[in-house]
Amino acid sequence: MKEFHVLAAALLLLLISLIVSGTGNAVSVSEDSTFDIYEESERLVALTFDDGPKAGMTEKLLDVLKEKGVKATFFMIGSQAEECPELVKRVAAEGHQIGIHTYSHVDLSCLTQEEQKEEIEKSIAAIESAIGTTELKLRPPFGKISGSLEAWLDMPLILWSLDTVDWKGTDAAQIIRETVRDVRDGDIILMHDISEHGAEAAAGMIDELQRMGYTFLTVDQLFACRGIELEDGEAYRRAR
Template sequence: MKEYRVLAAALCMMLVSLIVSGVRNISASAAPESATYDIYEESERLVALTFDDGPKGKKTEALLDMLKEKGVHATFFMIGAQAEEQPELVRRIYEEGHQIGMHTYSHVDLSCLTEEKQREEIEKSRAAIGAVIGEGELMLRPPFGKMNPALEDWLDCPMILWSVDTEDWTGKSAADIIRETAETVKDGDIILMHDISDYGVSGAAGIIDELRRMGYTFLTVDQLFSCRDIELENGVSYRRAR
């Protein structure tokens, strides 16, 4: 009888060992040590949420609070002069994991400027942002989406436009912003919003909730490009305004 008890105990120990080993293997495959953008490739619906014309004091702060609560990273195309005035807000945007890009120094129509003035606007913007977050490549979103061949010829960074314009700056209600975005959005879209909009925070919050319900995942522009292999044509994102 004693021999049977010993054998039963040994079998139990072997069974426990196999179960533990299996759990470990499952855990290892389900939770890799380092997450990469590859985890998004199986998703059918990816979008980038972008904000222009900031940073803008309390409105940008409220927007950041909402994005942090919802666990979303966005891309902020900043006006250089405002970045100079609010370096702490620029730093917060950067430290909370959002992507930062340029929107010129004084929000001017670059297509109307000489090459010399274009360079001045962009370099001043780059310097203002770089003084806070350090040097690095910054994408450019030209104000009004306007550019000319001269700008495309010399510019040394990507220009990023958009494919869904919420027109939140016009005074639209949050409900209209959310509904119209949900009706037009598709995989790979870049959504245009603004820090300065009266309904920007509530509209963006609703867009996040509704699009998540529809199966979308929110990324920065850089992450979206990494996942979707979006090509630039003459340095400009093909995601142009409709």
């Protein structure tokens, strides 16, 4: 009888263990669900690229992102989007977010309202011509904005919280090392399509941050996960 009770107790413990184990694996992660991704990893970052698209460089970045399974956000210069419409289409087709970075990479804070509007409207038209969307956000060149711009702009402005300074020609190893050292949960990381070592740095950075438990999202996905809602003309500045 004693052996029976011991066996019964062992079977009960095994059953409880199976139930707990099954519950722990019950959440299925859908590729299309931002919130499932968030549940899987609470360390989130958005990788962003400015100043493209640029033939010969943006393709390399897209190849890296595709290989790593990472979605990013590209803030495009309108004049270059006009020159490289097929690249704009590829960026969109591969699931990346597209924003605008003015038409000619100018300091918007130094322009009149009419000049600001021309820069924005021409940028929107360039993207719309390639992929037909106007659901865009603006990253102002140099991070420069003004009260007059915020007053009339009918889209949010997106700045950044971690600048890799890759445009200075810094080698990939240094970019990776400094980014890994400084990164924090929720960061918006700034890189550039035109960086000489951009693709190599992005590949190494992604590998290192993924090993550290970070998940890469687009800016919109990051905001959705964190409940961030911006009004038109409102600038997102994340304090570090």
